[in-house]
Amino acid sequence: MAHAHEHVSNTKRIWMVFGILSVVTIIEVAFGIYKPAILHDTLFLQMNLLNWLFIGLTIYKAYYIVWAFMHLEGEKSNLRWSIVAPLVFLIIYLVFILLVEGNYVFDVFKSSQIKWNF
């Protein structure tokens, strides 16, 4: 990696990443305000496409923050993996379990004989 030599200035890349993050944020906000019906009403895996788009863009932003700003791109791959792998695995696992369970509880409330929201 070029950055192993400490004295190379990275300002150009920093401003470029700032540009990317800004543009992505503006896109997110624009979609958040206009909410195109095609995306908003189409479901994929029980979530609408607009939300999938937001989550995708968020992960894209997170990638740039971690790789460029926190400079994980310049670290050795064993450090990179020891940081990224546990997070990716545990978060996907946790989110999967909790959302499936939340959905199940929703169904129980909806189809039960007890009126819980009145």
Place this chain on the structure above:
Amino acid sequence: MGINYGKMMMWFFIVSDALTFSGFLAAYGFSRYKFIETWPLADEVFNHFPFMHGVDAPMYYVALMTFILIFSSVTMVLAVDAGHQMKKQKVAIYMFLTIIGGGIFLGSQAWEWKNFIKGEYGAVETKGGSILQFVDATTGKRVKLSDVAIPLHEEREQLTRNKGFWFSKESTLPTYSVNEVVEGFKANPNILVRTEAIYHPSMAKNVGVHPELNKSTHKHKTILTREESLKRLADVHYVVEGANLIRNEYGQKLFANFFFFITGFHGFHVFTGVLINVLIFLNVVLGTYEKRRSYEMVEKVGLYWHFVDLVWVFVFTFFYLV
């Protein structure tokens, strides 16, 4: 791992902290899925912008906050970069800008909380615990409690500790009593009730769903007919203004709890980040790192600061966008 001890430990702290935040956000997701049909719509809750009172401006303010935080992340990484080149002056300037950015973000968050806590329209709570809001019958726009309620000159004294039996007390009384709101509603035929339930076309034929006002294709809450509104109001037991940890005028109770807890926990991180940045800034100015011939401490706080920014990116998505 090609990295020294301090930096590695900062990374592992960040990993554990990231898991903590993931836990919070996943719990938020759980509750949201559990109450998916009644969860408040962010666009209706966070629609304030400074100096634009009464204007519906969803997203803009929080987008601005996001920019402030991303920009302070940029100045931080520029400080780290200047540190690599051993330019003390530049490091100090960029650190200072980062601190300012963090301060502005915290102030913005305080303003956001103020609006959230104060509320705007007010609502009433039914005995079942759900929130009923008021809308204009011709436009479908929200109506404030002050435009619904009529004064009844009822006397209702707040129970305070010195008057209570065995030091019992109650929280501040709402501006209007339940009776004032309900009577005001009965007297004004141009107001309807809006429920927590997010409207879906399949509900069109349900009893009590307003035939005209629910036609918007945008996601919105269900507006009831006048008869159904009156029926629902018979069940009301509490007037809600703004938000606290027990109830909020926006809808589902958990919504405010998660908002306070997650943005509060993030704000606390920003606050400690600013404090640590101030310490490191002072050390930069005093020349501590110049003497050490290494600005690695700047890099370590930089990691923390970027992490705080990273968390905000996710909070932004899950509270305001999704």
